[in-house]
Amino acid sequence: MKSVINTIYESKIEELKSKITTLSVPVQLTIVTVGDDPASKVYVRNKIRLFDELGLECNHLTLAEETTVQADLDALAANADHPILFQLPLPNGLTAPDLPADxxxxxxxxxxxxxxxxGQNTVLPCTVQATIDIISAHCGEHNFAGLKVAVVGRSNIVGKPLAIELINRQSTVASFNSRSDLAAVDWNKYDVIVVATGAHGILDNSxxxxxxxIIDVGINRVDGKLVGDIKHHHGMVTAASITPVPGGxxxxxxxxxLGNAVKLIECSQG
Amino acid sequence: MKSVINTIYESKIEELKSKITTLSVPVQLTIVTVGDDPASKVYVRNKIRLFDELGLECNHLTLAEETTVQADLDALAANADHPILFQLPLPNGLTAPDLPADxxxxxxxxxxxxxxxxGQNTVLPCTVQATIDIISAHCGEHNFAGLKVAVVGRSNIVGKPLAIELINRQSTVASFNSRSDLAAVDWNKYDVIVVATGAHGILDNSxxxxxxxIIDVGINRVDGKLVGDIKHHHGMVTAASITPVPGGxxxxxxxxxLGNAVKLIECSQG
Structure with a gap:
């Protein structure tokens, strides 16, 4: 799967580079982080690095955990006139402002x-878009209709919007969650299984x-190592295609x- | 199932009547229809009758099909200061305005x-709420988690929002559509099957x-008779509970x- 991911990455980045040259407004992004969650730091660094590589402006605001209140975040959202994101998780019961779509x-x-x-959205949540890209590359861009897809996990940022997008594309979608009887499921009847629970070992490669x-969306730290939601039994090789973690x-x-920032700016140009 | 529906109906209407007496603002509703689709006429008449029965104000605007343009509908929506609905289907490529939630x-x-x-909504689409009521009455209000529910149909007004609400309630949800291989599905493994396709005979009681x-949401006219999506084979009795059409x-x-109008008015009172 590593080579499939690489191919998608290379083709998407070329597509983006050429799109960016056609924009009459520069691509801008503001990333807001509060405190210093170590995982967030890595995610934000990767985003900024990508913008840097392409010579684009990414404005990173880091707010102190001790002094930041909800009104500060709401004010940043209210005054934003270009794409902005509040890096999750936020500490102290702070919540990301409910941003206008543009x-x-x-x-x-x-x-x-x-x-x-x-079915009228401009962007998909980034992880959902990434999952759709992988299914497209593996199963064919025009083969979503009738595809049997299991989505394990029902978070607001992955599982639920992914299920909705797949329903929009006429896939046959099964949505599972922590209250589902996963042991009783016949996983072999699905063409695609997306696992996004944040629980390592909830399914395994056997x-x-x-x-x-099999698309593994989870990122968990086990014994100091980054692993997905799917447990890979030592020495066992499966015939299924499973996306790697990390690097998937x-x-x-x-x-x-970046892709979504470009889409929003394209849209604002009309 | 007729008696279950009756019991739900009676209990909901009593609940509504007592809620209405606690409101400090009168319940109001505007229904907009364009042209004279015969099915719409029946639906609207039933809604108005219910408001009348309870002594509530329902303002029915009927616009001529020949002279109504999209801007007329948009203006009605923009000027509305209380609950309003645009009765579907609308003729001539007119679309219902995208109303603010309140x-x-x-x-x-x-x-x-x-x-x-x-999971922050005030109201559910009325058919979705009716389906949830029936599942609650039959399976228990607190037993949605882990319930295996099949939803056949993916319309924006029933299938899709129902699937989302069931996912919110931690049910295990399978969403099927016209591109799904329905003949290959093992229907017997679901606790609840909701059929909302508008295609009579897509499934049958055998x-x-x-x-x-089994909740039959379809309303179809076959040989002048109102029937659901589920075909009832002559002389065959099934052991499953199937909601009737009409009267389900x-x-x-x-x-x-009415229930949603009351909820919105309750909400606006804070």
Missing amino acids: IDVDGFGSESLGQLVL QFIEGQL VGRLTCLHV | IDVDGFGSESLGQLVL QFIEGQL VGRLTCLHV
């Missing part, structure tokens, strides 16, 4: 999500068969922060 | 739907077993137009 680069706000339900595409969905997700 | 009594607008994805709850989901749906 600057909501993460696609997490209620306006973006409502447009998604109606459960899948040749021809299946996450690599493409980062790219779509 | 007056969107049908719950079809992007703001209502975005809030639904985040496919279900004892203990299953539709009866409760009508009630929730």
Whole structure:
């Protein structure tokens, strides 16, 4: 799968570079972080690096955990006139402001999500877009209709919007969550299984068969090592295609922060 | 199932009547119809009758098909200061305005739907609420988590928002559509099957077993008779509980137009 991810990455970045040259307004992004969650630091650094590589402006605001209140975040959102994101998780019960769709680069706000339900959205949440890219590359861009897809996890930022987008594309979608009886599921009948629970070992590579595409969205730290939600049994090789962690969905997700910023700016140009 | 529907209806209407007496603002609703689609006429008449019965104000605007343009509908929406709905289907390529959530009594607008994805909505689309009521009555209000529900159909007004609401309630949800291979599905493994396709005969009563709850949302006219999406084979009795058409989901749906108007007015009172 590593080579598939690389191919998608290379082709998307070329596409973006050429799109950027056609814009009459410069691409801008503001990233807001509060405190210093170590995982957030890595994610933000990767996003900034990508903008730097392409010579684009990424404005990173870091706010102190001790002094930041909800009103500070709300004011930043209210005054933003270009794409902005609030890096999750936020500490101290702070919540990301509900951004209007035209600057909501993460696609997490209620306006973006409502447009998604109606199939009228400009951007998808970045991880959802990355997952769609991988399914497109593996199963064919025009083969979503009738595709049998299991989505394990129902978060607002991955599982739920992914299920909605797949329903929009006429896939047959099964949505599972922590209350589902996963042991009783016949996983082999799905063409694609997307696992986005944040629980390492919730499924393992012995459960899948040749021809299946398994997309591992989880990023967990186990014994100091980054691993996905899927446990890879030592010495066991599966015939299914399973995306790696790290270097799988996450690599493409980062790219779509830029991709979404470009889409929003294209849209604002009309 | 008729008696279950009756019980739900009676209990909901009592609940509504007592809620209405606590409101400090009168319940108001505006229904806009364009042209004279015969099915729409029946639906609207039922809604108005219910408001009349309870002594409430329902303002029905009927616009001529020949002279109404999109700007007329948009102006009505922009000037509305209380719950309003545009009766579907609209003729001549007219579309229902995308209403703000606080007056969107049908719950079809992007703001209502975005809030639904985040679990922050005030109202559900009326047919979705009616379906949830029936599942609650049959399976237990607190038993949605882990319930295996199949939703056949992916319309913006029933199938898609129902799937989202069920995911919010931690059900295990399978979403099927016209591109799904329905003949290959093992229907017996679902606790609940909701059929909302508008295609009579897409499933039939021989496919279900004892203990299953089958909710037929379809309303189709076949040989001058109103029938659901599920074909009832002559002389065959099934052990599953199947909601009747007419007198099933539709009866409760009508009630929730009033229920949603009350919820929106409650909300606006703070």
